[in-house]
Amino acid sequence: MIEVEALRKNYGQVVAVDGVTFTAPAGAIFGLLGPNGAGKSTTIHCLSGLQKPTGGTIRILGHDVVADGIASRRQLGVVPQEVALYEDLSAHDNLSYWGAAWGLSGADLRQRVGEVLDRVGLADRARDAVKTLSGGMKRRLNFGCGVVHRPKVLLLDEPTVGVDPQSRVRLLELVREEAAAGACVLYTTHYMEEAESLCHRIGIVDHGRLIALGTLAELRAIIGERDILRLAGRFDPARVSDALRGTEGGATIEVAQADTANLTLVLPEASRRLPVVFAALAKAGAEVRETTLTQPSLESLFIRMTGKELRE
């Protein structure tokens, strides 16, 4: 478990992290979402002991990262944004080196290195120098080096930046596997779709401050975001509007766009209210051939909360 309370990090007059507080439980993936420069990496660096916080406290499995740094770091696995490997060494030797750096040795180290090579799909390239591997392979090995010592807490700092789609999918699977095995995973990203598909809880940071925190559903609820229902078929826009207004809670249904072939509705809890909507459309003589229900995205949420787009 990660417990962060009132974390603050200053570089001279510049405040990089400003009073961030959150808790990330074991067996779940906590996403830290925000644009570049928002303070995500600085938070990770403070968690990993790379930088000393200016204020606040961080506990990793109950160990304070400042007062009990060695014990807290022993529980940590870190997968940095950039590939951090010895290019002249083999995949096997890199895993052995980093495993040993985190305290593994002997038969346990050898066994674990073999397991990780299998997991990241590099068993057949184990003895090849890293410089001969493809970019995707290096990324997977980079991940492997972060988990070779079976960390209980895993910090991933935008591990999929610049990764090809296939390797990205595999990396995300590996992250899910770690959480499923009981690890507490902290995942920073500026990719909305990754956070939406991967994280159980999400914290949104901007300018060093945590501006929103919760599950995806809770975040949507914070801003009252409504679902988007797109319909294709044959419609009479005037009759459809009248019919929808006459349904239960019809005042909350907004017709965003309507013509004879397409209809876009914005309404809360759309999935629960689909039967009512379809009944009203049938009453209005409409014929529905295709339906798409879209829940509000983090992107729109971020825009609502900060007044700006999430930039790369």
Next chain:
Amino acid sequence: MGVVLWFAIPTFIALALKMAFGGPGGPPPKAHVLVVDEDDSLGSRALVMMLSQGGESSPFRGERVSAEDGERRIQAGEATALVVVPKGFGTAVLQEQPTTLRLTTNPAQRILPQIVETGVGLLPDAAYYAHRLFGGPLRSLSSMVDGSGEPAEADVARVSIEVQRSVRSVRDMLGASSPFALEITGEAKAPVAPQASFAEAFLPSLLFMALFFVASSASGDVWIEKEMGTLRRALQAPRGAGAFFGGKLLAGAVLFAALMTLAGLVARWGFGISLSRLPAAVAWSTATGVVFLLLLTLVQLYAGSPRTAGFLVNLVTLPLLMIGGSFFPFEVMPEWMARIGGWTPNGWALLQLKAILAGTMTFGAFAARLLVLVVLGSALFFLALRRLTGRFAREA
């Protein structure tokens, strides 16, 4: 690879110097002179004897050979020079008539043939002055030796008296007692300042040059690790920056110790370094190497980029090497420069190494100086560690 290269360059220089000048452990190089005596007279035999029996101090090693053997061997490059004494040489010299010595040198050698040329070139002058002093007696002696039968006792006595008169006249002219006894005895007993041997002058300098180059190369590791991203990962390991940096220094110490042990054994073989002084010399060189590594790593850590770091390290390294006695040994420097060089960190350490190799440093003095290195190294370690975990890591 870089470390090997940096160690190999001074080693190559040491071997080249060894080949050119030899070390105190081996005999100085001598010119191997083949002599063909076609005359076989008193004069020619004296010349051959002069070239053949100079002893250890002579720059020549003469060998009497036949004309055919001499020609074959000089063509095969087996000797430095071939001197052919023509028939009638002795008589011509005694009669002060023109004659010629034929000298053939080995073109594959550069310095030794010139020594032979110079030496042989002095012979006409020697012959001229010998004539001025002992021309009469020599002619008499020659006719007696070359003639058949035993010389008459009266003739020997006459020659002896003539020689004695000549010596007396020279002595009176110079206003001294015996010119031979005076010159030779006086020179031999004159106090001579002890000259540094090759091992004393050059070897420690070259070892320190190698040490500095290896430390310079190894100090760039922090930038390599930073650019690979492994530095940040290493700093996040449980033992953190102290263990990482300490491990680097330990690896450096092992490398320095291995290189210096190897160099010491080579020096033992090539230059006659005392085996009993090697452990202390290796320990001192290793400790010095680690301090150099710390110093240059600190310079690297304060640079803004690898390129700037390389420039700064060269800026520190090259002047220190030049004035600190590594490029030019203190023994060949002007006194004022050597004095300044002795105050540089590497110059000071080099002087201690020389004292260790010369056997003039006591154990107490050695321990005290080692303590100075430990204190200096500790201070540099904490400064470097502070920088490594501070801004350098943050920018990684």
